[in-house]
Amino acid sequence: MTKPIEGEYFDAEGKQIPTEKGPPKNFSEILDSANIGSSVSDERVPMKRGKDEDYFDFQARMEATGREVGRRAGADITLMFGFNWL
Numbered sequence: 001m002t003k004p005i006e007g008e009y010f011d012a013e014g015k016q017i018p019t020e021k022g023p024p025k026n027f028s029e030i031l032d033s034a035n036i037g038s039s040v041s042d043e044r045v046p047m048k049r050g051k052d053e054d055y056f057d058f059q060a061r062m063e064a065t066g067r068e069v070g071r072r073a074g075a076d077i078t079l080m081f082g083f084n085w086l
Contacts, residue, residue: 005066005078007036008044028055036062038070038078045069 009017012032017024035044045065049058070078
């Protein structure tokens, strides 16, 4: 079974960042926290971007978390963060 990573994304004020049609252009700058999971599971893991953590390191942590949630739920392959935005 192959499933994508899913999440809800928030800015520093706690406002949800809409991503239904893909991330906004400034996503990497405004992303502060997220609830990450897999489409195969209702489990969501809250994550906070570190004070000095750049976007790419935070993205890597979100992807690793999404893959782990998918694996626990029985997914053989969990597609990368943002796959559904392509």
